[in-house]
Amino acid sequence: MGNSLQDQLLKAGLVDQHKLKQSRSTQHKQGKQAGKRGPQVDAEARQAAERARVEKAERDRELNRQRQEEAALHAAENEIRQLIHANRVVRDGGELVYNFTDGATLKRIYVNKEQHAKLVAGRLAVVRQDTFYEVIPAEIVERVRARDASLVLVFNQPTAQPDADDPYADFQVPDDLMW
Template identity: 35%
Template sequence: MVKNALQAQLLKAGLVDNKKAKKLSKQAQHDKRTGQSDEAELKAKIEQDQKVKVEKDQSLNMEKQRVLEEKALKAAILQMIDQHKIKDTDGDNVYQFIDENKIKKVYINQQVYNALVAGSLVIGKKEADDYGFLPKALAERINDKMQGFILVNNSENNEQITDEEDPYAAYVIPDDLMW
């Protein structure tokens, strides 16, 4: 009458009666025939796990794609700096600027020096100690794409608006003093 050893032990302990044991065994047989036991729950869990895995894979792929696009943009900017930098800048004039909290010196000719001070040229950083002198228009395009490559842009300093009530407004303070 009892088909399961566990049911026999439960009956002996008095935890279930014969009617309940028969009902449970019939329910187990019905579930086994119809396949409605734990398989439905298992399938739902597998489906949910697959959805979670797909979402995770998509987010990882998007992150990898973003990193690759950033690398490609950096490479394109470095190529632009290399192609458009002004060559033949060596000279006797010293121009100092700040790069990563360190003062850097470059020796340039007078024409490049004047252009840097006037703001028509800017200093762009290619690598650790490799700098290029770029036209202002190109520097603006580079800054629009990604920040951090343009170190010195004096055109912003030259466009300062003076206060009308300033008693020293008529006196121009040169920023290109040679000591």
């Protein structure tokens, strides 16, 4: 059972020793040549490896660019958050309600009388920070707007000239009107 076909043919006398050696050497040479690659196949493999390396380098550059953009975005968000937190006006003990809109929803914060007057006059502004609202001075509003204008919810600026065609120009809305 352990005998190969060549050994069995040799024992049966169908093949002589010389033919057996010749057959083995031919098989050995074919096996070696199959292991060797020709110059054409070698060049193609190098080109494929070079293409793969270039594509990987491009993907890596793109990933690095995206990571840098994300890091810059997070840094800007943190900068805004620190700017608002450092310059917010303390609203403890506010007895007046100041109503404003955040998108389509009506929101309210409690401020004192002086802060309410400043909000109406445009010397204070309401900004959104994460999930809550802060009151900050007008000087800081411009810096916040430069970084992200969507955070500024209320910043009253007086109009220079009323419209000439406005039929209600003679009727001014009082500043202390509560709604």
